[in-house]
Amino acid sequence: MRYFHVDAFAQTPFAGNPAGVCPLEAPLPAALMQQIAAENHLAETAFFVPRPDAPGEYDLRWFTPAVEIDLCGHATLASAHVLFTHLGFAGPQVIFHSQSGPLRVTRAADGRLTLDFPSRPPQELPVHPTGLTDALGATPLRVLAARDLLAVFNSEAEVRALTPNFARIAALEYVGVIATAPGSNGVDFVSRFFAPRVGVPEDPVTGSAHSILIPYWAEKLGKTELRARQISPRGGDLWCRLRGDRVDISGYAVTYAAGELLVGVGS
Numbered sequence: 001m002r003y004f005h006v007d008a009f010a011q012t013p014f015a016g017n018p019a020g021v022c023p024l025e026a027p028l029p030a031a032l033m034q035q036i037a038a039e040n041h042l043a044e045t046a047f048f049v050p051r052p053d054a055p056g057e058y059d060l061r062w063f064t065p066a067v068e069i070d071l072c073g074h075a076t077l078a079s080a081h082v083l084f085t086h087l088g089f090a091g092p093q094v095i096f097h098s099q100s101g102p103l104r105v106t107r108a109a110d111g112r113l114t115l116d117f118p119s120r121p122p123q124e125l126p127v128h129p130t131g132l133t134d135a136l137g138a139t140p141l142r143v144l145a146a147r148d149l150l151a152v153f154n155s156e157a158e159v160r161a162l163t164p165n166f167a168r169i170a171a172l173e174y175v176g177v178i179a180t181a182p183g184s185n186g187v188d189f190v191s192r193f194f195a196p197r198v199g200v201p202e203d204p205v206t207g208s209a210h211s212i213l214i215p216y217w218a219e220k221l222g223k224t225e226l227r228a229r230q231i232s233p234r235g236g237d238l239w240c241r242l243r244g245d246r247v248d249i250s251g252y253a254v255t256y257a258a259g260e261l262l263v264g265v266g267s
Contacts, residue, residue: 003261004086005042006078009205009236009251016236017205018256019078020045023087027059030068036261037063043200046075048096056089060096060103066199069175070147071100073207073249077113080105081253084113112239114250115207119242120146121215135168136179146212148193149174153181156190160231166196176200178209180216188226189217205236210249218242 002023010016020040022033027049037045042065048058060079062072076096083089084107093106104116122144129149133139138158140151149172153159159181169177176195183190191213193206203209210228218224228238241248 001261001263003259004078004082004255005257006081006253006255008074008077008081008253009207009230009238010234010254011252013254013256015234016251016253017074017203017234018042019072019075021075021078021082022047022261023082024049030061032263033061034063034068036263038065041065043203044069044072044075046072046079048079051097056091056093057095057097058083060098062098064195064199069198069208071098071117071208071211073115073117073210074205076103076105076115077207077251077253080107080113081255085255086258108250112250112252114248117207117211117247117249119215119245119247120211121219122146122150122212129172131168131171132177135165135172136177137163137165140179144216145174147174148176148178148195148209148212150178150180150212150216152216153179156181156183156231159190159192162192164194164202166194166201169194170196172197176203176206176209178206178212180213183227183229186227187229188221188223189213190229190231192230192232202232204232204234205230205238205251207238207249207251210238210240211247214240214242214247214249 004021007016051057142152144150180191226240239250
């Protein structure tokens with residue numbers, strides 16, 4: 001099968017978040033997709049299949065090295081990039097059908113891609129989950145929750161300085177933990193994302209986390225258009241917008257490698 005390695009939320013290789021992308025002609029068994037994702041050992045590998053009689057629409061699934069997940073931003077961005085850049089897709093928008101509903105991706109003239117994702121506003125937790133401070137190595141100012149925990153800090157420096165204990169983070173009853181703080185120099189907010197529970201100790205750039213981050217910071221800052229940066233070692237830039245119960249998450253992508261997976265072929 002054809003295979004692409006794409007750095008998402010990046011304009012040059014070796015930045016952003018690498019994703020594996022497998023365009024398929026027909027669905028694969030879930031167990032085989034999980035094995036491929038484990039072998040790739042990237043944060044996520046995406047698999048998409050065209051929908052019969054629906055041009056520009058695809059069924060999309062995402063797998064970490066350990067589990068299938070319900071929503072992934074960077075591998076969706078990478079999948080759209082592969083369609084637009086390598087597979088000759090000429091339409092104005094791609095529609096992916098997923099566990100989280102239909103997800104639309106549009107491309108601007110300069111190549112920037114925009115994800116249309118659900119908004120997942122987090123709810124304040126009056127009591128911090130047991131073990132969170134020990135897991136992060138610091139005490140957050142506020143803690144909220146949606147699919148993931150959202151730990152809010154006073155400054156970007158505090159988020160950069162976190163030394164997480166991944167075993168303790170994995171013991172928390174959430175997919176992952178987002179650490180966030182106000183940004184600087186034109187960036188509205190920064191974040192880091194830890195998800196060892198699903199096989200991703202620190203994710204370089206996490207589109208799905210911004211389904212939570214955007215509504216939080218839009219309310220906090222009183223604005224609907226935001227600039228974000230994920231401050232992992234690789235780093236990544238995101239342009240964000242809140243639209244009611246949806247969010248726009250925009251960024252660039254670049255192909256690092258293209259080839260074939262010889263699954264089931266004897267050596």
